[in-house]
Amino acid sequence: MSKYIKYIMIASLGLLLTNCASSTYTIKKEELHCSDTKFGLTKNEEIEELKKQIELEKAKKPGYWELFAAFYYKDDNAPLYCRKYARPDSWFKRPGTACLKPNGEWKILK
Numbered sequence: 001m002s003k004y005i006k007y008i009m010i011a012s013l014g015l016l017l018t019n020c021a022s023s024t025y026t027i028k029k030e031e032l033h034c035s036d037t038k039f040g041l042t043k044n045e046e047i048e049e050l051k052k053q054i055e056l057e058k059a060k061k062p063g064y065w066e067l068f069a070a071f072y073y074k075d076d077n078a079p080l081y082c083r084k085y086a087r088p089d090s091w092f093k094r095p096g097t098a099c100l101k102p103n104g105e106w107k108i109l110k
Contacts (some may be wrong), residue, residue, distance in 0.1 A: 066104030073102040082109070 062070075072081055082099040090096070097109045 063104065065100060065106070069100050069102055069104040072100070 069081075072078060080099045082097050084095040085098055087094065087096045098106045099109055101107055
């Protein structure tokens with residue numbers, strides 16, 4: 001009797017497999033991540049993300065020249081803070097002049 005049960009089980013298993021092969025099933029797609037990356041980010045993508053974060057932090061904080069201008073122009077009688085810069089493409093190689101505005105931006109005068 002156990003022989004017959006064995007044959008019945010094998011036959012039913014065969015029927016099951018043929019039904020599974022003929023019909024379509026959707027299987028959940030699994031995302032695999034490398035062990036040396038963080039959540040699927042490569043090293044270059046991670047570096048780019050860190051650069052974006054640094055740029056955002058820089059945008060929040062005032063720069064060197066903004067702080068310097070705030071300190072320098074706190075007195076109303078302060079003269080313009082100007083510097084000479086090289087202009088190698090100009091005629092006679094004359095230097096130009098750039099002055100710092102009170103908001104921390106440079107303005108070219110000559």
